[in-house]
Amino acid sequence: MSEPTQTIEGWYALHDFRTIDWHAWKAASEEIRADALRELTAYTEKYRADDQNRTGGFGVYTIAGHKADLLFVHFRSTVSDLMDSETEFDKTSFATFTKKPYSYLSIVELSSYLSKPDIAPEDDPQLLPRLRPQLSEMMPHICFYPMNKRRSGNDNWFMLSMEERVQLMRSHGMIGRKYAGRVTQIITGSAGLDDWEWGVTLYANDPLEFKKLVYEMRFDEVSARYGEFGVFYVGHVVNDQELVDFLQL
Numbered sequence: 001m002s003e004p005t006q007t008i009e010g011w012y013a014l015h016d017f018r019t020i021d022w023h024a025w026k027a028a029s030e031e032i033r034a035d036a037l038r039e040l041t042a043y044t045e046k047y048r049a050d051d052q053n054r055t056g057g058f059g060v061y062t063i064a065g066h067k068a069d070l071l072f073v074h075f076r077s078t079v080s081d082l083m084d085s086e087t088e089f090d091k092t093s094f095a096t097f098t099k100k101p102y103s104y105l106s107i108v109e110l111s112s113y114l115s116k117p118d119i120a121p122e123d124d125p126q127l128l129p130r131l132r133p134q135l136s137e138m139m140p141h142i143c144f145y146p147m148n149k150r151r152s153g154n155d156n157w158f159m160l161s162m163e164e165r166v167q168l169m170r171s172h173g174m175i176g177r178k179y180a181g182r183v184t185q186i187i188t189g190s191a192g193l194d195d196w197e198w199g200v201t202l203y204a205n206d207p208l209e210f211k212k213l214v215y216e217m218r219f220d221e222v223s224a225r226y227g228e229f230g231v232f233y234v235g236h237v238v239n240d241q242e243l244v245d246f247l248q249l
């Protein structure tokens with residue numbers, strides 16, 4: 001058996017995607033819509049405060065295309081807290097106008113491939129914000145997709161030796177580092193939690209950076225040989241006023 005990679009976990013993550021039933025929303029009276037928006041804003045304000053106080057991570061995004069209209073990203077210390085935040089939303093009157101096309105449960109994961117020798121990861125002050133991300137500090141565009149490392153014939157990531165994986169991840173990290181300041185990544189592990197092995201959440205000022213980075217990584221062996229990818233979701237952060245404007249008829 002190959003040696004499993006040691007990982008450090010941070011907050012659990014729920015990517016909660018919603019589509020809006022525009023037909024029902026338009027058919028609702030102005031009063032019902034106003035109540036729904038009030039409840040929606042009370043919900044987002046509460047979780048935005050947690051993000052500011054660093055007791056949880058929270059962000060709201062509008063999503064491009066048919067796959068979803070809205071994305072609520074929650075980071076919390078337990079799965080039950082995440083489930084509570086999901087149910088709390090479902091109980092708002094605004095939720096009556098939404099459906100859930102997709103969601104993803106995972107946990108922030110840092111692997112030990114490239115960790116500094118002689119420093120315990122818990123003692124590295126740079127690690128805490130990576131384990132417990134504050135989403136209000138992120139760049140405005142978001143890209144989320146789940147992924148696996150291939151387990152097929154000779155291309156089986158999990159049968160590689162630790163040395164081979166370290167070598168390959170070094171090259172992955174070198175490409176990633178070229179995008180420092182332009183793309184921020186949050187890697188969440190989801191083996192045993194959801195349908196894929198990792199969630200990849202990227203943030204950038206310019207969505208073109210997502211294409212450049214993901215395309216460049218496709219030529220790197222870790223992605224070219226071992227990467228398998230799910231559905232991509234791309235969108236833009238919204239504050240409370242922008243969220244209300246987005247829903248205003």
Ligand code: VOV
Pocket residue numbers: 005109110111112113114147149169172173175176177179183184185187198200202213214217218223227
């Ligand atoms: C923004 C750029 C960027 C940078 C700097 C970066 C660096 C690094 C480092 C240094 C490390 C290892 C240590 C750690 O921190 O865990 C990782 C780890 C990981 N990555 Fe990465 N990655 C980036 C970006 C980045 C992207 C765009 C993707 C998606 C791949 C693609 O082709 O679409 C990705 C995936 C991953 C995964 C799934 C893991 C865990 C692999 C495992 O087997 O455990 N990653 N990554």
